[in-house]
Amino acid sequence: MKITGKTGIMFMLADPVAHVVGSHRLNARFEAEGLDVAVSPLHVPAADLASVVTAIRRMRNVIGFGVTIPHKIDVLPLLDAATPRAARVGAVNFVRREADGTLTGDNIDGAGFVDGLQHSAIDLRGLKVLQLGAGGAGRAVAFAIAEAGAAELVIHNRTEAKARALAADIAAAIPQCLTAAGANDARGFDLVVNTTSMGMHAVDPLPLDLTTLSASTAVAEIIMSPEITPLLAAAQALGCRTALGKHMLDEQYKLVKELLGL
Numbered sequence: 001m002k003i004t005g006k007t008g009i010m011f012m013l014a015d016p017v018a019h020v021v022g023s024h025r026l027n028a029r030f031e032a033e034g035l036d037v038a039v040s041p042l043h044v045p046a047a048d049l050a051s052v053v054t055a056i057r058r059m060r061n062v063i064g065f066g067v068t069i070p071h072k073i074d075v076l077p078l079l080d081a082a083t084p085r086a087a088r089v090g091a092v093n094f095v096r097r098e099a100d101g102t103l104t105g106d107n108i109d110g111a112g113f114v115d116g117l118q119h120s121a122i123d124l125r126g127l128k129v130l131q132l133g134a135g136g137a138g139r140a141v142a143f144a145i146a147e148a149g150a151a152e153l154v155i156h157n158r159t160e161a162k163a164r165a166l167a168a169d170i171a172a173a174i175p176q177c178l179t180a181a182g183a184n185d186a187r188g189f190d191l192v193v194n195t196t197s198m199g200m201h202a203v204d205p206l207p208l209d210l211t212t213l214s215a216s217t218a219v220a221e222i223i224m225s226p227e228i229t230p231l232l233a234a235a236q237a238l239g240c241r242t243a244l245g246k247h248m249l250d251e252q253y254k255l256v257k258e259l260l261g262l
Contacts, residue, residue: 009040037262073139088173
């Protein structure tokens with residue numbers, strides 16, 4: 001990849017940053033299409049998020065940035081505008097920078113996740129889904145699951161109040177999907193979706209009691225590194241169909257291009 005003063009620069013804001021592989025995958029796609037765009041991760045602690053966003057406004061060759069753990073919710077009030085889906089979800093994962101420094105956020109996590117399930121031949125229509133996690137990515141994925149036609153969605157989160165709040169938001173917006181907070185018990189579900197960060201590190205506990213998981217239940221991740229998390233490895237050993245987190249970002253590529261006007 002040749003980077004010059006004419007190259008459009010993107011950042012990926014994260015904390016921690018060592019696990020970020022999305023920048024590499026996006027760079028590969030941009031280069032394959034001959035687009036003069038380069039993406040680099042930035043390690044930005046939460047306390048510095050506001051000052052970094054302010055600085056990006058003044059960087060005239062920056063065309064936008066991605067946002068991942070733990071900034072997807074906290075970045076929203078730092079922007080000038082948000083797309084309707086980002087505003088409804090209450091979280092952002094990509095931001096467009098205009099020539100005058102104006103920042104507009106979007107959230108394409110949910111659309112990317114649903115489209116990514118096609119790689120595993122998983123159709124959400126009529127399914128009973130257990131989602132683990134109710135953070136920034138979890139909010140986007142939950143709305144997308146309901147919109148894609150799931151019959152029932154149960155959300156589990158370590159802080160139960162967050163799960164209840166998200167379930168209430170979805171129930172109000174998409175009443176045809178029966179949505180509630182619940183336990184991390186996979187019995188009776190067609191699909192389990194992990195939207196937590198548990199699995200990024202080898203010392204992380206599993207987000208699910210594996211004794212409740214059977215081969216008839218599919219398991220999906222949004223974590224990209226490692227590609228096969230301990231949860232996916234355990235699910236595959238049980239004979240479950242699995243969906244990888246990398247497909248979620250791969251399916252967001254065309255939406256990133258649209259947001260940035262590439």
